[in-house]
Amino acid sequence: MSIHLGVDVVIFTVHKSALKVLLTRRAKPPFKGRMAIPGRSIRADETLERAAMRELREETGARHVYLEQLYSFDDPHDKRGRTVTVAYYALVPGNGAAPSPSNGSGLEWRRADRLPPLAFDQRQIVDYALERLRNKLEYTTVGFQLLPRKFTLPELQAVYETILGKKLDKRNFRKKMDLLGILKPLREYRRTGRKPARLYSFVPKKFEKLKDKGILFPF
Amino acid sequence: MSIHLGVDVVIFTVHKSALKVLLTRRAKPPFKGRMAIPGRSIRADETLERAAMRELREETGARHVYLEQLYSFDDPHDKRGRTVTVAYYALVPGNGAAPSPSNGSGLEWRRADRLPPLAFDQRQIVDYALERLRNKLEYTTVGFQLLPRKFTLPELQAVYETILGKKLDKRNFRKKMDLLGILKPLREYRRTGRKPARLYSFVPKKFEKLKDKGILFPF
DNA sequence: ACAAAAGTGTTAGAATTACACCCATGG
DNA sequence: CCATGGGTGTAATTCTAACACTTTTGT
Numbered sequence: 001m002s003i004h005l006g007v008d009v010v011i012f013t014v015h016k017s018a019l020k021v022l023l024t025r026r027a028k029p030p031f032k033g034r035m036a037i038p039g040r041s042i043r044a045d046e047t048l049e050r051a052a053m054r055e056l057r058e059e060t061g062a063r064h065v066y067l068e069q070l071y072s073f074d075d076p077h078d079k080r081g082r083t084v085t086v087a088y089y090a091l092v093p094g095n096g097a098a099p100s101p102s103n104g105s106g107l108e109w110r111r112a113d114r115l116p117p118l119a120f121d122q123r124q125i126v127d128y129a130l131e132r133l134r135n136k137l138e139y140t141t142v143g144f145q146l147l148p149r150k151f152t153l154p155e156l157q158a159v160y161e162t163i164l165g166k167k168l169d170k171r172n173f174r175k176k177m178d179l180l181g182i183l184k185p186l187r188e189y190r191r192t193g194r195k196p197a198r199l200y201s202f203v204p205k206k207f208e209k210l211k212d213k214g215i216l217f218p219f
Numbered sequence: 220m221s222i223h224l225g226v227d228v229v230i231f232t233v234h235k236s237a238l239k240v241l242l243t244r245r246a247k248p249p250f251k252g253r254m255a256i257p258g259r260s261i262r263a264d265e266t267l268e269r270a271a272m273r274e275l276r277e278e279t280g281a282r283h284v285y286l287e288q289l290y291s292f293d294d295p296h297d298k299r300g301r302t303v304t305v306a307y308y309a310l311v312p313g314n315g316a317a318p319s320p321s322n323g324s325g326l327e328w329r330r331a332d333r334l335p336p337l338a339f340d341q342r343q344i345v346d347y348a349l350e351r352l353r354n355k356l357e358y359t360t361v362g363f364q365l366l367p368r369k370f371t372l373p374e375l376q377a378v379y380e381t382i383l384g385k386k387l388d389k390r391n392f393r394k395k396m397d398l399l400g401i402l403k404p405l406r407e408y409r410r411t412g413r414k415p416a417r418l419y420s421f422v423p424k425k426f427e428k429l430k431d432k433g434i435l436f437p438f
Numbered sequence: 439a440c441a442a443a444a445g446t447g448t449t450a451g452a453a454t455t456a457c458a459c460c461c462a463t464g465g
Numbered sequence: 466c467c468a469t470g471g472g473t474g475t476a477a478t479t480c481t482a483a484c485a486c487t488t489t490t491g492t
Contacts, residue, residue, distance in 0.1 A: 003263050005222055005303065044222050044301050047293040072291045072305050074266040082263050084224065084305075086291050154444070171446070172482065195444045195489040373471070390473070391455070414462040414471045 004083045007052045008039035008122065010070070010129040011060060013109065014094040014146045019162045020109040021126060022059060023116075027106070030079045031119035035110070037126065039085065052088040059107060066091040066145035070129055075121050089129040091145040113165075137163050141182070144202040152190055152197035153177070182206045223302045226271045227258035227341065229289070229348035230279060232328065233313035233365045238381045239328040240345060241278060242335075246325070249298045250338035254329070256345065258304065271307040278326060285310040285364035289348055294340050308348040310364040332384075356382050360401070363421040371409055371416035372396070401425045 011022040023035040038059045042051045052067060070087040110116065112130060115123065136142045143159050144151075157173050177183055184203050189196035230241040242254040257278045261270045271286060289306040329335065331349060334342070355361045362378050363370075376392050396402055403422050408415035 002221065003224055003261065005224060042222065042303075047295060048291060048303065049293070069290060071288060072267060074268070076266060084261075084267065086303075152444090169482070169484085170444090171484085174445080175447090191490080193444085194442045194491065197444060371471090388456075389471090390457085393472085394474090395454095410463080412471085413464065413469045416471060 002082075004081060005042045006039050006083065006085050007042060007048060007055060008037050008085050008087045008125060009052050009055050009059075009067075010037050010087065010089040010126055011056060011092060012089065012112070012129070012133065012146065013092045014159050014162055015109065017158045017162055019112040020094075021112050021115065023108050023110050023118075024059070025106040025108075026119055034119045035108070035116045036119040037122050042086075048086050049088075052086075052090075056088075056090050060092055062090075062092045065093070066142065068132075070125070070132060073121065073125060078120060085125075087125045087129070089132065091133075091142060093148045094146055134163055141202065141204070141207055150186060150188070150190075150199045150201055152199055154197055156200075180206075221301075223300060224261045225258050225302065225304050226261060226267060226274060227256050227304050227306045227344060228271050228274050228278075228286075229256055229306065229308040229345055230275060230311060231308065231331070231348070231352065231365065232311045233378050233381055234328060236377045236381055238331040239313075240331050240334065242327050242329050242337075243278070244325040244327075245338055253338045254327070254335045255338040256341050261305075267305050268307075271305075271309075275307075275309050279311055281309075281311045284312070285361060287351075289344070289351060292340065292344060297339060304344070306344045306348070308351065310352075310361060312367045313365055353382055360421065360423070360426055369405060369407070369418045369420055371418055373416055375419075399425075 013020050013022070022038065024038055026032055026034050026036050038055055040051060040055045042048065046054070048069070049067070052069075056065070056067060057063060067088055067090045070089050073085045073087060075083050075085060112126070115126060117123075118126065133142065137160065143156065143163070146159050147155060153174055156177070157168060157170065160173070161168055182203050183200040186199045186201060188199045190199055232239050232241070241257065243257055245251055245253050245255050257274055259270060259274045261267065265273070267288070268286070271288075275284065275286060276282060286307055286309045289308050292304045292306060294302050294304060331345070334345060336342075337345065352361065356379065362375065362382070365378050366374060372393055375396070376387060376389065379392070380387055401422050402419040405418040405420060407418045409418055
Protein backbone atom coordinates (compact mmCIF):
# COMPACT_ATOMS: atom_id res chain seq x y z
CA MET A 1 0.00 0.00 0.00
CA SER A 2 1.70 3.15 -1.19
CA ILE A 3 0.85 6.80 -0.95
CA HIS A 4 -0.52 8.60 -3.95
CA LEU A 5 0.89 12.08 -4.51
CA GLY A 6 -0.89 14.77 -6.52
CA VAL A 7 -1.18 18.50 -7.04
CA ASP A 8 -4.36 20.56 -7.05
CA VAL A 9 -4.43 24.12 -8.30
CA VAL A 10 -6.91 26.76 -7.19
CA ILE A 11 -6.99 29.12 -10.14
CA PHE A 12 -8.34 32.59 -9.46
CA THR A 13 -9.30 35.39 -11.73
CA VAL A 14 -11.33 38.56 -11.44
CA HIS A 15 -14.17 39.03 -13.86
CA LYS A 16 -16.77 41.76 -13.74
CA SER A 17 -15.83 42.73 -10.19
CA ALA A 18 -16.21 39.18 -8.93
CA LEU A 19 -13.51 36.81 -7.81
CA LYS A 20 -13.80 33.53 -9.68
CA VAL A 21 -12.35 30.06 -9.34
CA LEU A 22 -11.83 27.62 -12.19
CA LEU A 23 -13.60 24.30 -11.65
CA THR A 24 -13.91 21.12 -13.67
CA ARG A 25 -16.70 18.59 -13.62
CA ARG A 26 -15.57 15.12 -12.65
CA ALA A 27 -16.18 12.49 -15.29
CA LYS A 28 -15.32 9.49 -13.13
CA PRO A 29 -16.19 8.26 -9.65
CA PRO A 30 -15.68 8.96 -6.87
CA PHE A 31 -17.74 12.15 -6.87
CA LYS A 32 -18.68 11.67 -10.51
CA GLY A 33 -20.53 14.74 -11.78
CA ARG A 34 -19.35 17.01 -8.97
CA MET A 35 -17.25 20.07 -9.49
CA ALA A 36 -13.60 19.88 -8.49
CA ILE A 37 -10.49 21.99 -8.70
CA PRO A 38 -8.05 20.96 -11.42
CA GLY A 39 -5.47 18.43 -10.33
CA ARG A 40 -3.19 15.71 -11.50
CA SER A 41 -0.80 13.06 -10.30
CA ILE A 42 2.82 13.88 -9.89
CA ARG A 43 5.12 11.99 -12.12
CA ALA A 44 8.40 10.85 -10.67
CA ASP A 45 10.35 12.92 -13.15
CA GLU A 46 8.81 16.32 -12.48
CA THR A 47 8.98 18.67 -9.52
CA LEU A 48 5.90 19.70 -7.58
CA GLU A 49 5.92 23.19 -9.01
CA ARG A 50 6.42 21.90 -12.50
CA ALA A 51 3.44 19.58 -12.13
CA ALA A 52 1.31 22.46 -10.87
CA MET A 53 2.51 24.67 -13.71
CA ARG A 54 1.67 22.07 -16.31
CA GLU A 55 -1.78 21.55 -14.89
CA LEU A 56 -2.37 25.29 -14.86
CA ARG A 57 -1.15 25.65 -18.41
CA GLU A 58 -3.21 22.80 -19.72
CA GLU A 59 -6.42 24.05 -18.17
CA THR A 60 -6.09 27.74 -18.93
CA GLY A 61 -3.40 28.14 -21.53
CA ALA A 62 -2.02 30.81 -19.23
CA ARG A 63 1.71 31.27 -19.12
CA HIS A 64 3.87 33.43 -16.86
CA VAL A 65 1.20 33.75 -14.24
CA TYR A 66 1.54 33.92 -10.49
CA LEU A 67 1.75 30.47 -8.90
CA GLU A 68 2.38 29.75 -5.24
CA GLN A 69 2.33 26.65 -3.12
CA LEU A 70 -0.37 26.70 -0.48
CA TYR A 71 -0.33 23.69 1.76
CA SER A 72 -0.20 19.91 1.61
CA PHE A 73 -3.39 18.17 2.49
CA ASP A 74 -4.07 14.72 3.74
CA ASP A 75 -7.42 13.49 2.71
CA PRO A 76 -8.23 10.72 5.18
CA HIS A 77 -11.63 10.12 3.55
CA ASP A 78 -10.33 9.75 0.04
CA LYS A 79 -11.96 6.64 -1.35
CA ARG A 80 -9.20 6.10 -3.86
CA GLY A 81 -6.80 5.13 -1.08
CA ARG A 82 -4.14 7.06 0.74
CA THR A 83 -3.60 10.38 -1.02
CA VAL A 84 -1.50 13.43 -0.29
CA THR A 85 -2.33 16.56 -2.24
CA VAL A 86 0.03 19.46 -2.57
CA ALA A 87 -2.20 22.45 -3.21
CA TYR A 88 -1.17 25.51 -5.20
CA TYR A 89 -3.02 28.63 -6.11
CA ALA A 90 -2.61 30.70 -9.25
CA LEU A 91 -3.68 34.16 -10.29
CA VAL A 92 -4.54 34.76 -13.91
CA PRO A 93 -5.16 38.26 -15.20
CA GLY A 94 -8.78 39.11 -15.74
CA ASN A 95 -10.63 42.08 -17.18
CA GLY A 96 -8.96 43.22 -20.38
CA ALA A 97 -7.18 39.95 -21.15
CA ALA A 98 -10.21 37.75 -20.58
CA PRO A 99 -9.39 34.31 -19.18
CA SER A 100 -10.08 31.37 -21.44
CA PRO A 101 -13.85 31.02 -21.32
CA SER A 102 -15.93 28.00 -20.46
CA ASN A 103 -15.50 25.90 -23.56
CA GLY A 104 -16.91 22.42 -23.91
CA SER A 105 -14.20 20.87 -21.78
CA GLY A 106 -16.18 20.87 -18.54
CA LEU A 107 -14.30 23.90 -17.25
CA GLU A 108 -16.25 26.66 -15.55
CA TRP A 109 -15.43 29.86 -13.77
CA ARG A 110 -17.45 30.07 -10.59
CA ARG A 111 -17.81 32.91 -8.13
CA ALA A 112 -15.63 32.29 -5.11
CA ASP A 113 -18.40 33.47 -2.80
CA ARG A 114 -20.94 31.01 -4.21
CA LEU A 115 -19.12 27.74 -4.63
CA PRO A 116 -21.00 24.56 -5.46
CA PRO A 117 -20.27 21.41 -3.44
CA LEU A 118 -16.82 20.16 -4.32
CA ALA A 119 -15.34 16.69 -4.57
CA PHE A 120 -13.27 15.21 -1.74
CA ASP A 121 -12.27 17.74 0.92
CA GLN A 122 -11.54 20.38 -1.65
CA ARG A 123 -13.71 23.01 -0.07
CA GLN A 124 -11.13 23.51 2.64
CA ILE A 125 -8.45 23.90 -0.02
CA VAL A 126 -10.33 26.72 -1.74
CA ASP A 127 -11.13 28.35 1.59
CA TYR A 128 -7.49 28.22 2.56
CA ALA A 129 -6.46 29.69 -0.80
CA LEU A 130 -8.93 32.52 -0.32
CA GLU A 131 -7.58 33.26 3.12
CA ARG A 132 -4.02 33.28 1.85
CA LEU A 133 -4.94 35.52 -1.03
CA ARG A 134 -6.66 37.99 1.27
CA ASN A 135 -3.69 38.10 3.60
CA LYS A 136 -1.14 38.45 0.84
CA LEU A 137 -3.09 41.24 -0.74
CA GLU A 138 -2.20 43.41 2.23
CA TYR A 139 1.54 43.10 2.08
CA THR A 140 2.47 41.91 -1.39
CA THR A 141 1.62 42.79 -4.95
CA VAL A 142 -0.62 39.83 -5.72
CA GLY A 143 -3.35 42.31 -6.57
CA PHE A 144 -1.47 43.30 -9.71
CA GLN A 145 -1.24 39.67 -10.81
CA LEU A 146 -4.98 39.64 -11.37
CA LEU A 147 -4.86 42.52 -13.82
CA PRO A 148 -3.40 42.94 -17.30
CA ARG A 149 -0.21 44.93 -17.62
CA LYS A 150 -2.12 48.15 -18.19
CA PHE A 151 -4.99 48.87 -15.85
CA THR A 152 -6.93 51.75 -14.37
CA LEU A 153 -7.12 52.72 -10.73
CA PRO A 154 -10.81 51.90 -10.48
CA GLU A 155 -10.00 48.42 -11.79
CA LEU A 156 -7.23 47.98 -9.26
CA GLN A 157 -9.47 49.15 -6.46
CA ALA A 158 -12.19 46.76 -7.60
CA VAL A 159 -9.75 43.87 -7.30
CA TYR A 160 -8.95 44.87 -3.75
CA GLU A 161 -12.57 45.32 -2.84
CA THR A 162 -13.55 42.03 -4.42
CA ILE A 163 -10.96 40.02 -2.57
CA LEU A 164 -11.28 41.79 0.73
CA GLY A 165 -15.05 41.73 0.46
CA LYS A 166 -15.49 45.33 1.51
CA LYS A 167 -15.62 48.79 0.02
CA LEU A 168 -12.55 50.98 0.20
CA ASP A 169 -12.44 54.74 0.21
CA LYS A 170 -11.48 55.95 -3.23
CA ARG A 171 -9.37 58.87 -2.10
CA ASN A 172 -7.52 56.95 0.60
CA PHE A 173 -6.86 54.10 -1.80
CA ARG A 174 -5.36 56.38 -4.41
CA LYS A 175 -3.40 58.32 -1.85
CA LYS A 176 -1.71 55.18 -0.60
CA MET A 177 -0.92 53.91 -4.07
CA ASP A 178 0.50 57.29 -4.88
CA LEU A 179 2.54 57.31 -1.70
CA LEU A 180 3.99 53.88 -2.45
CA GLY A 181 5.12 55.15 -5.82
CA ILE A 182 4.91 51.73 -7.48
CA LEU A 183 2.57 52.79 -10.26
CA LYS A 184 3.65 54.45 -13.44
CA PRO A 185 0.96 56.65 -14.97
CA LEU A 186 0.77 56.14 -18.72
CA ARG A 187 -0.19 58.65 -21.35
CA GLU A 188 -3.13 56.49 -22.30
CA TYR A 189 -6.73 56.48 -21.18
CA ARG A 190 -9.32 53.77 -21.33
CA ARG A 191 -12.68 55.08 -22.50
CA THR A 192 -14.73 52.07 -21.50
CA GLY A 193 -17.44 53.60 -19.32
CA ARG A 194 -18.16 57.27 -19.05
CA LYS A 195 -15.26 59.50 -18.30
CA PRO A 196 -12.06 57.85 -19.58
CA ALA A 197 -9.79 56.48 -16.85
CA ARG A 198 -6.08 56.84 -16.86
CA LEU A 199 -4.04 53.69 -17.40
CA TYR A 200 -1.18 52.71 -15.13
CA SER A 201 1.44 50.01 -15.08
CA PHE A 202 3.02 48.36 -12.08
CA VAL A 203 6.73 49.00 -11.45
CA PRO A 204 8.13 45.91 -9.68
CA LYS A 205 11.54 47.52 -9.20
CA LYS A 206 10.09 50.24 -6.99
CA PHE A 207 8.28 47.66 -4.93
CA GLU A 208 11.48 45.75 -4.26
CA LYS A 209 13.00 48.85 -2.73
CA LEU A 210 10.03 49.28 -0.43
CA LYS A 211 10.31 45.69 0.73
CA ASP A 212 13.97 46.20 1.59
CA LYS A 213 13.03 49.12 3.78
CA GLY A 214 10.30 47.12 5.46
CA ILE A 215 7.53 49.28 4.12
CA LEU A 216 4.35 47.39 3.56
CA PHE A 217 0.96 47.79 2.03
CA PRO A 218 -1.43 49.53 4.32
CA PHE A 219 -4.82 48.03 3.42
CA MET B 220 10.66 4.64 -9.90
CA SER B 221 8.41 5.99 -7.19
CA ILE B 222 8.45 9.12 -5.09
CA HIS B 223 9.62 8.97 -1.53
CA LEU B 224 7.56 11.01 0.92
CA GLY B 225 8.88 12.23 4.26
CA VAL B 226 8.44 14.83 6.96
CA ASP B 227 11.10 17.08 8.45
CA VAL B 228 10.51 19.07 11.60
CA VAL B 229 12.30 22.29 12.50
CA ILE B 230 12.10 22.33 16.28
CA PHE B 231 12.64 25.68 17.93
CA THR B 232 13.16 26.66 21.50
CA VAL B 233 14.46 29.69 23.33
CA HIS B 234 17.30 29.16 25.74
CA LYS B 235 19.26 31.89 27.48
CA SER B 236 17.88 34.59 25.21
CA ALA B 237 18.90 32.70 22.08
CA LEU B 238 16.68 31.01 19.55
CA LYS B 239 17.79 27.42 19.06
CA VAL B 240 17.06 24.66 16.58
CA LEU B 241 17.28 20.96 17.33
CA LEU B 242 19.66 19.11 15.01
CA THR B 243 20.79 15.51 14.71
CA ARG B 244 24.01 14.18 13.32
CA ARG B 245 23.55 11.88 10.38
CA ALA B 246 24.89 8.39 10.92
CA LYS B 247 24.51 7.21 7.33
CA PRO B 248 25.37 8.55 3.89
CA PRO B 249 24.53 10.66 2.08
CA PHE B 250 25.87 13.54 4.15
CA LYS B 251 27.15 11.18 6.80
CA GLY B 252 28.41 13.14 9.79
CA ARG B 253 26.59 16.33 8.86
CA MET B 254 23.94 17.94 11.00
CA ALA B 255 20.34 17.65 9.83
CA ILE B 256 16.91 18.45 11.05
CA PRO B 257 14.95 15.51 12.41
CA GLY B 258 12.87 13.70 9.83
CA ARG B 259 11.30 10.41 8.94
CA SER B 260 9.44 8.62 6.23
CA ILE B 261 5.69 8.73 6.14
CA ARG B 262 4.00 5.44 6.61
CA ALA B 263 0.95 4.76 4.50
CA ASP B 264 -1.22 4.45 7.60
CA GLU B 265 -0.47 7.79 9.23
CA THR B 266 -1.33 11.35 8.30
CA LEU B 267 1.31 13.96 7.61
CA GLU B 268 0.67 15.77 10.85
CA ARG B 269 0.70 12.57 12.81
CA ALA B 270 4.06 11.62 11.32
CA ALA B 271 5.45 15.03 12.22
CA MET B 272 4.02 14.77 15.72
CA ARG B 273 5.57 11.37 16.26
CA GLU B 274 8.94 12.56 15.06
CA LEU B 275 8.74 15.57 17.36
CA ARG B 276 7.73 13.44 20.29
CA GLU B 277 10.44 10.89 19.76
CA GLU B 278 13.20 13.46 19.52
CA THR B 279 12.16 15.76 22.32
CA GLY B 280 9.63 13.91 24.42
CA ALA B 281 7.56 17.08 24.12
CA ARG B 282 3.82 16.71 24.04
CA HIS B 283 1.09 19.29 23.43
CA VAL B 284 3.46 21.68 21.74
CA TYR B 285 2.81 24.01 18.85
CA LEU B 286 3.21 22.28 15.48
CA GLU B 287 2.48 23.82 12.11
CA GLN B 288 3.02 22.73 8.55
CA LEU B 289 5.46 24.93 6.68
CA TYR B 290 5.88 23.97 3.08
CA SER B 291 6.55 20.96 0.90
CA PHE B 292 9.97 20.82 -0.64
CA ASP B 293 11.25 19.07 -3.67
CA ASP B 294 14.86 18.18 -3.36
CA PRO B 295 16.03 17.75 -6.93
CA HIS B 296 19.60 17.00 -5.77
CA ASP B 297 18.64 14.31 -3.31
CA LYS B 298 21.00 11.41 -3.95
CA ARG B 299 18.59 8.89 -2.48
CA GLY B 300 16.27 9.35 -5.46
CA ARG B 301 13.15 11.37 -5.92
CA THR B 302 12.06 12.76 -2.56
CA VAL B 303 9.31 15.10 -1.44
CA THR B 304 9.61 16.50 2.07
CA VAL B 305 6.71 18.04 3.92
CA ALA B 306 8.32 20.40 6.40
CA TYR B 307 6.82 21.33 9.75
CA TYR B 308 8.04 23.56 12.51
CA ALA B 309 7.44 23.16 16.21
CA LEU B 310 7.84 25.41 19.22
CA VAL B 311 8.81 23.84 22.50
CA PRO B 312 8.79 25.87 25.70
CA GLY B 313 12.19 26.96 26.88
CA ASN B 314 13.49 28.75 29.96
CA GLY B 315 11.84 27.33 33.07
CA ALA B 316 10.85 23.98 31.61
CA ALA B 317 14.21 23.28 30.02
CA PRO B 318 14.01 21.33 26.77
CA SER B 319 15.48 17.85 26.82
CA PRO B 320 19.23 18.45 26.77
CA SER B 321 21.81 17.09 24.42
CA ASN B 322 22.01 13.51 25.56
CA GLY B 323 24.15 10.94 23.82
CA SER B 324 21.68 10.46 20.98
CA GLY B 325 23.40 12.83 18.57
CA LEU B 326 20.85 15.55 19.26
CA GLU B 327 22.04 19.11 19.72
CA TRP B 328 20.43 22.49 20.20
CA ARG B 329 22.13 24.98 17.93
CA ARG B 330 21.72 28.73 17.74
CA ALA B 331 19.48 29.64 14.84
CA ASP B 332 21.77 32.51 13.90
CA ARG B 333 24.87 30.31 13.72
CA LEU B 334 23.82 27.17 11.93
CA PRO B 335 26.38 24.63 10.77
CA PRO B 336 26.17 23.28 7.21
CA LEU B 337 23.14 21.06 6.91
CA ALA B 338 22.44 17.92 4.91
CA PHE B 339 20.53 18.07 1.63
CA ASP B 340 18.81 21.39 0.99
CA GLN B 341 17.75 21.72 4.57
CA ARG B 342 19.20 25.14 5.06
CA GLN B 343 16.37 26.63 3.04
CA ILE B 344 13.88 24.76 5.20
CA VAL B 345 15.25 26.27 8.40
CA ASP B 346 15.43 29.71 6.81
CA TYR B 347 11.84 29.44 5.72
CA ALA B 348 10.78 28.31 9.18
CA LEU B 349 12.56 31.30 10.70
CA GLU B 350 10.85 33.66 8.34
CA ARG B 351 7.45 32.16 9.09
CA LEU B 352 8.11 32.32 12.82
CA ARG B 353 9.09 35.96 12.60
CA ASN B 354 6.01 36.84 10.63
CA LYS B 355 3.65 34.90 12.85
CA LEU B 356 5.09 36.49 15.94
CA GLU B 357 3.53 39.75 14.84
CA TYR B 358 -0.04 38.63 14.50
CA THR B 359 -0.43 35.42 16.47
CA THR B 360 0.48 34.11 19.87
CA VAL B 361 3.33 31.84 18.83
CA GLY B 362 5.54 33.81 21.22
CA PHE B 363 3.74 32.27 24.17
CA GLN B 364 4.35 28.77 22.82
CA LEU B 365 8.04 29.20 23.50
CA LEU B 366 7.50 29.89 27.18
CA PRO B 367 6.25 27.79 30.08
CA ARG B 368 2.74 28.45 31.31
CA LYS B 369 3.95 30.98 33.85
CA PHE B 370 6.42 33.56 32.68
CA THR B 371 7.63 37.07 33.39
CA LEU B 372 7.32 40.06 31.11
CA PRO B 373 11.09 40.36 30.66
CA GLU B 374 11.11 36.73 29.53
CA LEU B 375 8.33 37.35 27.05
CA GLN B 376 10.05 40.42 25.72
CA ALA B 377 13.29 38.47 25.37
CA VAL B 378 11.49 35.92 23.18
CA TYR B 379 10.22 38.68 20.94
CA GLU B 380 13.60 40.35 20.75
CA THR B 381 15.37 37.09 20.06
CA ILE B 382 13.12 36.11 17.19
CA LEU B 383 12.81 39.55 15.67
CA GLY B 384 16.51 40.15 16.12
CA LYS B 385 16.09 43.63 17.50
CA LYS B 386 15.62 45.42 20.79
CA LEU B 387 12.15 46.54 21.78
CA ASP B 388 11.26 49.40 24.06
CA LYS B 389 10.35 48.01 27.48
CA ARG B 390 7.58 50.49 28.21
CA ASN B 391 5.96 50.26 24.80
CA PHE B 392 6.10 46.49 24.88
CA ARG B 393 4.37 46.32 28.24
CA LYS B 394 1.86 48.96 27.28
CA LYS B 395 0.78 46.95 24.24
CA MET B 396 0.54 43.70 26.14
CA ASP B 397 -1.50 45.48 28.75
CA LEU B 398 -3.74 47.01 26.10
CA LEU B 399 -4.37 43.63 24.48
CA GLY B 400 -5.50 42.31 27.84
CA ILE B 401 -4.44 38.74 27.07
CA LEU B 402 -2.16 38.36 30.09
CA LYS B 403 -3.35 37.46 33.54
CA PRO B 404 -1.06 38.77 36.28
CA LEU B 405 -0.49 36.14 38.94
CA ARG B 406 0.12 36.66 42.64
CA GLU B 407 3.50 35.05 42.27
CA TYR B 408 6.91 36.50 41.64
CA ARG B 409 10.01 34.86 40.32
CA ARG B 410 13.07 35.85 42.31
CA THR B 411 15.62 34.61 39.83
CA GLY B 412 17.77 37.65 39.23
CA ARG B 413 17.70 40.82 41.31
CA LYS B 414 14.34 42.36 41.85
CA PRO B 415 11.69 39.62 41.62
CA ALA B 416 9.60 39.76 38.46
CA ARG B 417 5.88 39.23 38.42
CA LEU B 418 4.61 36.09 36.76
CA TYR B 419 1.85 36.11 34.16
CA SER B 420 -0.13 33.52 32.30
CA PHE B 421 -1.54 33.75 28.80
CA VAL B 422 -5.33 33.83 28.44
CA PRO B 423 -6.19 32.27 25.06
CA LYS B 424 -9.87 33.07 25.41
CA LYS B 425 -9.20 36.79 25.41
CA PHE B 426 -7.05 36.45 22.34
CA GLU B 427 -9.81 34.71 20.40
CA LYS B 428 -12.05 37.70 20.97
CA LEU B 429 -9.41 40.05 19.62
CA LYS B 430 -9.04 37.93 16.50
CA ASP B 431 -12.76 38.08 15.86
CA LYS B 432 -12.61 41.85 15.98
CA GLY B 433 -9.65 41.90 13.61
CA ILE B 434 -7.30 43.34 16.20
CA LEU B 435 -3.75 42.22 15.72
CA PHE B 436 -0.43 42.33 17.42
CA PRO B 437 1.37 45.58 16.85
CA PHE B 438 5.04 44.60 16.84
C1' DA C 439 -29.08 68.62 -19.69
C1' DC C 440 -28.55 64.77 -17.05
C1' DA C 441 -26.72 60.38 -15.39
C1' DA C 442 -22.54 57.84 -14.42
C1' DA C 443 -18.05 57.09 -13.28
C1' DA C 444 -13.24 59.57 -12.73
C1' DG C 445 -10.70 62.45 -10.22
C1' DT C 446 -9.00 65.40 -6.25
C1' DG C 447 -7.39 67.57 -0.16
C1' DT C 448 -8.25 68.40 4.39
C1' DT C 449 -9.07 67.41 9.11
C1' DA C 450 -9.86 64.67 13.49
C1' DG C 451 -8.71 60.70 15.83
C1' DA C 452 -5.82 56.67 16.69
C1' DA C 453 -1.59 54.32 16.90
C1' DT C 454 3.33 54.40 17.20
C1' DT C 455 7.58 55.92 18.83
C1' DA C 456 10.93 58.14 21.71
C1' DC C 457 12.46 58.98 26.08
C1' DA C 458 14.35 58.97 31.99
C1' DC C 459 13.84 57.91 36.47
C1' DC C 460 12.65 55.15 40.84
C1' DC C 461 12.39 50.43 43.13
C1' DA C 462 13.61 45.93 45.15
C1' DT C 463 16.97 42.71 45.78
C1' DG C 464 21.73 40.19 46.19
C1' DG C 465 26.35 40.64 46.84
C1' DC D 466 25.92 50.88 49.56
C1' DC D 467 26.07 49.83 45.03
C1' DA D 468 25.19 47.18 40.85
C1' DT D 469 21.56 44.81 38.41
C1' DG D 470 17.46 44.22 36.35
C1' DG D 471 12.17 45.30 37.24
C1' DG D 472 8.92 48.56 36.91
C1' DT D 473 6.26 52.94 35.49
C1' DG D 474 3.86 57.78 32.15
C1' DT D 475 3.86 61.52 28.90
C1' DA D 476 4.48 64.15 24.73
C1' DA D 477 5.56 64.46 19.63
C1' DT D 478 4.88 62.29 15.47
C1' DT D 479 2.97 59.40 12.09
C1' DC D 480 -0.68 56.83 10.19
C1' DT D 481 -5.51 55.97 9.44
C1' DA D 482 -10.18 57.04 8.48
C1' DA D 483 -13.90 60.00 7.42
C1' DC D 484 -15.82 63.04 4.35
C1' DA D 485 -18.09 66.22 -0.71
C1' DC D 486 -17.61 68.32 -4.69
C1' DT D 487 -15.93 69.06 -9.68
C1' DT D 488 -14.86 66.95 -14.29
C1' DT D 489 -15.59 64.35 -18.40
C1' DT D 490 -18.08 61.73 -21.21
C1' DG D 491 -22.36 59.05 -23.43
C1' DT D 492 -27.14 59.17 -24.06
